[in-house]
Amino acid sequence: MSTDAREAPDNPYVEDPPTEFEPVEDLTEAAARRQAEQLREAIRYHDRRYYVETDPVIPDRTYDALFSRLEELEATFDLRTADSPTRQVGGESLDEFDTVEHVAPMLSIDSSGEAADVYDFDRRVHELLGLSQTAGESSGQSSLDAYADGSVEYFCEPKFDGVSIEVIYEDGRYARAATRGDGRRGDDVTANVRTIRSIPLRLSGDYPEFLAVRGEVYIPRDAFQAYNRERVERGDEPFANPRNAAAGTLRQLDPAVTAERPLDCFFFDVLDSSYGFETHSERQAALPTWGLKVNERAALADDIEDAIDYRDRLVEDRDDLDYEVDGAVIKVNDLEQCDRLGATSRAPRWAYAYKLPARTEETTVRDIVVQVGRTGRLTPVALLDPVDVSGVTVSRASLHNPDQIAELGVAVGDRVRIQRAGDVIPYVDEVVENGGDGHFEFPERCPVCDSAVEFDGPLAFCTGGLACPAQLKRAIEHYVSRGGLDIEGLGEQRLDQLIETGLVESIPDLYDLRMADLARLDGWGERSARNLLDELEAKKEPRLDAFLAALGVREVGPTTATSLAREFGSLDAVMAADEDELQEVDDVGPTVAREVREFFGSERNREVIEALRERGVEPQAVDVETSDALDGLTFVFTGALDGYTRGEAQELVERHGANATSSVSGNTDYLVAGDNPGGSKLDDAEEEDVPVLDRDGFEELLAERGVEVDAASA
Known part of the structure; x- marks a missing residue:
């Protein structure tokens, strides 16, 4: 059956598809199999229209109905296939990642943020290709008129700030995916990459028998902010930046976790195939015909000046892009010239990355979310375009309370200056440029449970308990x-x-x-x-x-x-x-x-x-004894003490004036070791010359100091 639903006019689920279906119990197995095949074909088509062509022809609700019907058919009649779109919602958990060889090296790219270095790259390319420079031209700068034998055409594309992967298709079917790793070997992340909806499990069009492509997995900025918002609201730490989030997600041992997170992918190179291409631009044009998503900003440059202009346009437009970029990749377009130029052990000589300047201190507020703490306190948090502040990437900043929001007049869309208090806690210092209307209005209902919010001075609390x-x-x-x-x-x-x-x-x-x-x-x-x-x-x-x-x-x-x-x-x-x-x-x-x-x-x-x-939990009334009998002493506990939990032993010594810490140092007076003690603590105690006590020695010390041993079991 064709992989392109446009070539199947009898498929009822392509144009204006129905969303109501007869009960599955009324279907024969043959009818269910036929409907499932049509649904898979149609869903692949709609995925391509949505992810690759960015021109969907049905609403999301209709797509969800088709997808749910396919899941129902496959589950009822045991019809699931290896390349079914339903396989992209998770799978069996992994124990660990295997390491696999790449079909071709995935090299790094030399880079710089200085225009002079980019001109030097252009000069080296011309010299290695034997294109002579005219007299009187500076070797530090290139231009269209600088070379007697003509200029080199470049292919330019954004340098995505994501995670590079190799994806392999055999006979048009998804076969394997691996991380870049060391460039020659990477982790086998086939199960996780399978869940990324923009990566097809079957190619379309006139695809080669074997295809290895390189792509960049990323999280769209809007999706990143939405996902961070969910994490903050439920009390989890937000991700620092989209790249870290994407990298961590690809390395989840449970593909179902990967499937829940909003990963996407751009493809930008062919590592190996049975097709012959003459230029990078031809490769780029072929990828979407096979159903592989590419970036629309890729463009040809007549010379290095045009390539530099391309990068400068990226700098101007970066805040409007829905993905993070940290540079422009400039490639010699002619593949025969690329072969002549070759590569070093780590990078091709035919490509260079002209980096974008880092965002520092000033950034844009993409969302304001209210975090609910353990005690119910509501804390407003600004979610930001990631920005470098004192060498640390910051993607969120505290707004402290409703009064500060009103005082700053901060709103979603504003450009703000970020500071870090004591090099630790980032906060919004001031609004540099208004991009929103008014300021963020603090909610009257808890964003998590919808309970009423009550105010205690400048602080707000959820009443949901x-x-x-x-x-x-x-x-x-x-x-x-x-x-x-x-x-x-x-x-x-x-x-x-x-x-x-x-x-x-x-x-x-x-x-x-x-x-x-x-x-x-x-x-x-x-x-x-x-x-x-x-x-x-x-x-x-x-x-x-x-x-x-x-x-x-x-x-x-x-x-x-x-x-x-x-x-x-x-x-x-x-x-x-x-x-x-x-x-x-x-x-x-x-x-x-x-x-x-x-x-x-x-x-x-x-x-x-x-x-x-x-469930048997019954708090016990006790007469809590306190004293200063152990004042000035510091204890560390390790292993299981018969008759005590570690917490009880720590609390006992603290009630009598001592300190209980978790690690051995030169300030530790005693290490109390029970059964199965931690080896590292014993080693530290020997190195620091700290006395080690067993349970009997511990109780003897307590008795010498006048602490009743019976209190330990209270």
């Missing part, structure tokens, strides 16, 4: 952190993994995890899974003050939590206390009392606490 997904993620992170119940084995990356896979959607879900759930996750072994489950089980009877701190009640830190636990003795008593009773507690004023009352007055928060109790 644990019902707000953004607060929930941060709440889970806090619950397991050292400031909460100190559940080891759940760092940010692993917790993100549990949340993204749907295993943890609330705090109580942590206690529903099973070995089978964890064993199927990438990076988890039986030992790490068992350690986590044992840790969760051991923390089912936390001290009341630790549990109160872990809940993340606004304004309630460890000290206030301890005061509440001492005063009320039980969780039920704290939950039942009114504001007047709460204010009778040391460290609790009107603001803290109101926050505590509002937290425990929330039906959703009470449901979470009840669900925890149903």
